[in-house]
Amino acid sequence: MSTENGKSSEAEDTGEPKSTENNQIKKESHDGDEATGEVEKRSDLPSQQEDTADSQIYTATSLPAIPKETNKTHPLVLEWAYGINSSLPVFSLQDEDRLVIIYACAHVAVIYDHTSKSQYLLQGHCSPITCLCTSEDRRWIVTADMGQESLVIIWDAYTGIPVKTLFDCHPEGGVAALALSKDSKYLVTVGAGLVQRVCIWNWTDESEEPACQVDLSPKYGCQKQILFNPSDSTQLVSNSSSQVLFYNWERGHLEYSAPEITDKTFNAVIGSLSQSVFHYDGVQAFTATSNGNIILWDKQTESVSRQPIVRNAIKLVSMQKEAIAVLTLIDSFIVTGDVNGHIKFYDGNLKLINLYNEFNVDPIRSISFSKERPSNNSLEYPKDCTLDAKPFVMRNFVLSTIHATVVHVNTQTNVPKSLLREHAEPLEAVACHPKQPLVAMGSHSGTIKVWDYQHKEAVCSRVFLSHKQIQCIAYDPQGFYLAVGFASGALQIVDACTLHNDGKECLQFTQDSITHLTFSQDSHYLAAADTGKAVTLLCLCKEGTQEIWKYQGRHHSHYKPIQDLLFGVDLDSNQPRLLSLGMDRRLVEYDLQSSGENELLILSCDRIEQSAVPTCMAWYPHLTPENFLLTASNLYKMKLFNATSKMCRKTLSAPSYGSPVKKMLILPASKDGDSNSRYMAYITEDKVGIQILPLDGNPHKSFVMICHSTGVSTLACSYDGRYVFTAGGQDCTVFSWELNLLSLEASAALGGKGMKPFYDLLEGGRDGLLFKEMEEYFYYFQLLDQNLDSMETRLVSTRIPLADVPFLMRALGFYPTEQELEDMQNEVKFSRYAETRNYVTDIDLEEFIRLYVNHRPASGISRQELYNAFQVLGKPDEEGRYNIDRDELLELLQARGEHMTEDDLAECFTTLLGVTPDGGNYTGSLLESVLPAEITMDAFASDILGFSVATQELHQEHHGQES
Template sequence: MLYIFSASLEVDIPKGSVIDMGFNPNNTQQFLLMTKHDIWIGISAKIFVMERGLLKETNDYELKIRMIDRKICLEHGILTCFTFVKDTGQVLVATSRGSVLVYGYTIEYNTNVDMKNYENLRFIKGLKVEPRRINVINCIDGVIVTGNSAGEIHFYDSQMKLLYWVHGFTVDSVKGISFNISPRSYIILDPKCKKICPCWEQVVVEEDPETGVPRQKLLKKALPTDATTAEKPFLVRDFIVCTHNQGVGFVDFVTEKLVTILDNKTSHALSLSVHPEKTFLCVGYNDGTIELVNYVQHKLFIRINLRDHYKVVIPPKEDSIKGDMEVTRPQLSVTCLKYSPSGMHLACGLDTGQLIFLHPTTINVLTEQPFRDTLYAIIQIDYSPDSRTLALADKNRTVFVYKFDCDAHKWWFVGKHRAHYKDITSIFFLPIKNANGDYKLFSLGIDRIMVEYNIGESCDEYLEVLSLDRFDQSAVPLCGMYWPNNPELDLETHRNDLPMILIANDEHKYKIVNYATTMTLSTVLGPRYENPVCRMQLITKSQEEGEAQYLLFATKNIIGLQKMPLDGNPWKHTAILGHPVLILEMCYREDSGTLFTIGAKDNCMYQWAPNFRSVETTTKMGGSDLDPYYCLIENGRPGWLFNEIRDLFYYIQILCQGTFSPSMRRVSDFIPIDSLPDLMRALGYFPSEYEVENLLVEAKYKVYQRSPSTEIDFDEFVKLYLNHRPAFCDNFRKIRNAFRHFAVMENNKLTINREDFIEILNSNGERFPLELSWYLLSILNGHSFEDRAAMTEGDFSFLPQKITLEELASNLMGIQDVDILSEQYSVRDSQGSQQTVSSESEEI
């Protein structure tokens, strides 16, 4: 059995924070902490206790640490890095002004020093060795190596005497140096004729006993020599150097040749797209650069700079003395890239609104003059399935359509239309054609409007709209895609020709919508992470039993896989953190099973491999029937909520059979579907009339059924309830935002007049008749049937003249467990919330 021992210690640091720490490789029980001004040396040791007069060793460890005092000298600057020296036991600390501070156990220079007593370590002296900031200091092969901010790499002996410096290359700034783990194994040959021996290949090389690899054959005259008068050959291991803006390179020390292994881009990546057939990935950057990368070989294939491509050179004037040319480079950023499904086209959208087309495998600019049909940044591009039609959306909420002329091999502009009054969140083609032969094109926006465009009837640069409908009441669509029918259904009882799209919204829900009627066919609970799903793609994996489908999704900073079909099962998806800030774009190559992502304020491209087995494993762990859904219910199956659901389910059966009926009760596993709205309200979920309609349609037809069902069993009801109710307990937040929207500030408190409150109920949203408003409000206010009989219908005097949020929440709605009764809203908070445009305050 493996025992893991631990120990902890609090260190009182007077100022600053720890910027570096490390263990002594020569004494692993010793460690060092470093701040900008001081260092702490510490050890870990076993605890000994006295037991019956004997000192006994225990299995517990303790940490001891102390700060090493030194005289502060401003000439040295702040501390930057440190290293342990093996032979002398010294600690060398580099500073920001090119100095090296020496800490040792003895004042004089000695080797083979006893390092057991860490309390003997003291500050010895400070040496000014370089004129620039030292970023790296390391001890390797008996020499000390440093790298500074000027890109210089120096080698010193253990007494800090300069031995060698790198001549063969320079970098902007050395940020890190990592040497080969294995020491260099070599044999030096010195032919006296000063020429390569003809029997060079016949020289027998022995294997190194430590590494087991043949020794490297080196000519003495080809080796670098140190700076001593003896000019001895100087050899260390090959190493990797990390720079500031020039990436990471591998250094062959013998030849001093630097080979770039990781190129660096100082600009942030904004867009990417993967070729559907070749192993090419195209990445666009903020500085107008576009790179074509071979993602299998992890090599940069080609790079172009659009700012250089579209630069304007103005020749000098005739009377100019200097004769200098003026060069103007436009400030371009590549905001969108998209390969066509056939791989024959590559579209590039810029932040200036220009659209250009690049060669798909060489990224040469094919467009002589960019399309300039908008002045706003292009944010989305999509192709039709046949790659002959292109649609894009810009930041000005406008949709543009282009077509490819196969005879002239050119793209031409069809038209544009701004049908949304808020930002567009998704634009996509369907693999279905209209009557005129063009593929269906849809766009979704924050305004909850779904627009279908009629490309075939568009002319004169005007894009015709076929339909424009608001398909949701409160949820904001974040992305949409075509949703195929299930081919395995029985065609006698089910339909497989439904026109459907899948929409993910900001309420952590998936919705299957009939785009022909805008009716919501199914509402499914999505992944309940901190942020909702905003990107998704249906992918297929071939298996022995057949093909399995998964939904690849991404939230603000998480990527994941979800097993089909969608049913709200929280165990059917797995996810991982995809980026610490924000995922800007993702694209998936299905034949190789590779996902690519880029993030905000990042110049790196991330490559992922899906783990389908983890999704299958978690799905099996969740169980069957209702087992995976119990985690969505408070306290699970034995909790009060599940018992309440079960009791109310059977109570509904009693109500449907007649409350005062003397006949024998019949208990079954089914209830009428028409009783679902009342049962939902009894469980604390109060759907609007629009949501009730969607609820009943889904319960009756289950998306695909031809004939409606009239009853629903207990398991189906529990799933329906969990999928339709809010994903999180944020109902009161929506009530508060709606109240703030209509309330006015009086005496530093938000209130609504009684008459205005009644007018709001009668005129906004799903309107209440005046009689129904009086009836319901009197019940909520606690009046009995006899009280209402004595009251005048339409008289709302039982309500206070000024209705506050706490009056609305506690007296009318009966919310007692929310900490809002003493909440006071300042004018600043109220004005800030009223100015915020959100899906929660726009509609009630």
């Protein structure tokens, strides 16, 4: 849950379990070398293990039915994962009475029951999963990532519970490959660092250290695949694209050999190495190549007794012309999958037994066979392709392709069944239908796919062939049209139900990528923003009996990228309004009523920020008599602007969870609950959050979850406000989050009522020195207001004049600009004007504390900010250090931004430097005497501002960042 200072708690806010109750699976079935990995209930348990007899893991015997409803203890519950990591294998868990597979999707592992159309989501990683494997009996699942705090998690497939977590076992860069031994007792991991480390873990014991490890030489390339010998767990094989390594470990010592393999070995071009496996005799090994060859490895005859066992490449077998992408072993067969989507079965002598070449699938990424053995009735199976034409008795299998397709093959009928067909390229566009439970997703492959998110069924899809790289999509409020914006600048408006557009060509008004699309509330206008910093307006017109979209106008209204585009409604005329917000800090409103054919006019242009960069905006719900526009900025602030006058009416602390808010949506009002209870969904760089309205700066009213650790691109809300959808961009994934608003309200209530959350935001809280200092200053200003020298009876009051607020803020060490001070005073002055038509001219202590915690900077001046300022204003010297000329700095301070007089400058600098002028006169000559002619960043930081950081260290740090 949210912590008191508004930061996310890693264990609770993200909802990602990093360990289990004991972080350890008991060793009931792993005591012997031939353990199967199955946990069976026994009556002769040791006394220390009696407490496990009733545990879910101990008693589970098979994959359970995945419940469609789960206990929702968090405000945001990951409800469904749309997408798949097509670079990782897909494994079959079961396919007798239920068809169940497991695959990776961003930082989540998904157990998908195709029979019941349900998912069980294994959440534990905070970074994308880069490795996935299962035990031979499919009881255990292992996942790993390459994040800054990389994890390896062993899961119980029967319950979905993590039974062991290896924390930061490869701190040099995470895990690049892993595998379980045949008996499931041992786990091998390969690090992803420059110097790869191979570790073997006995994961069933209590040790946090590997049983053995060895570092690999970088000259052998990045080992991307590793495998245990199924006949002998002390032997392993791994390969990079150019080198195969064989390992042997015994008594805690791990060694490897790297037999030479080049084009000269067989006087033939070998190609890149893809995968390696051991022969089922346990002696020989095979490696597949990109040239359609298989390399055969065998022991050296003179090295039978040597350790490690040395193998040499003894033969290069040409199997086909196409590259072999997958090489695996099942029962007595060697199986290959190639880039043409063909699957071939060979016997131990590499004699072709059978093949599947009619599935019409993409290049194959993985093949996984069912753990259930085929029936004994061989007559039910088709014939193989040998001259004898014997029944080909084979397990069912699941294959995945590089284009995010998963297919199940029943070997009795030879009929493929498509299980998944997802987006294989970055997915950055998502939109929800305004009246139906439909969500549309668009990717860079030019594909749009529409899902029914209640029944978990794909409704329709379309591939745009002429234009690809879909950047954004939007439904109109009536649900008739779906607008699609492309990176090429093309704009396509299609029927929302069929995704067709009656053969009409794409509209193209720019070569710049479309970044934002929005419809007016009456569906009469469509606006688009692009990377050319321009806004284009289309209008729906009638031509005979048909309605067509016509170009109305285009305006280059910003000089920096457009951050958001929004339609609204004028409350007086009920006419649509269009606003755009840019990185240039300008809020532009367009004059739709006066704009004629082929023109788009600007009604107003307001600079709404001084130093902060606005990131997004939304219309604030009608919780007050005033109509507000809500904006967020990169300095973790939110602001409410009067919708008519554009005056800043309130400044509030925004959720601060590592990165600023980048998009926000006001959720629809609940039809069942209190109409005054409103909520807002938002995204940051990698998280999705939900916020209770009205906004007041209370951090406990906000909750976040990690949604896409590589970056979330956009979000959408269902028409009934029950679900929020986030698109992950590079991870090709969309997550569906179910909202539990009662849990959010309970979380906020636990943070305290009234002023408690705001007292907790002060250093030391209600009993700290800062609060006491505030009280003393507050009472002091009351005395000043009543004249310090007065001997009359004091009139005790709880309020001070509004005019004293700037002095009180500065006394507390917060130095706002004149514009910020004006915003503060307007916030208080007009706080009750809509209700009473009277100004507020004073403020009490509680109101002041709220004002202070919401307006003060979320963080102090950073070193990088100071460095950037000197980089812009100064000039580098011979050593690369930036200096600012004294006279130029003084001129800038007097002529740019909020102007300062020469006397003001002299007073500020002498105060900072501790210099007292003679006679109290501040002059320009005084500044020349106290300031050097060239001001370095080091001197400015330490001598003038008084930073405690060593100046040389400060410079070196920034100089290193620049490099």
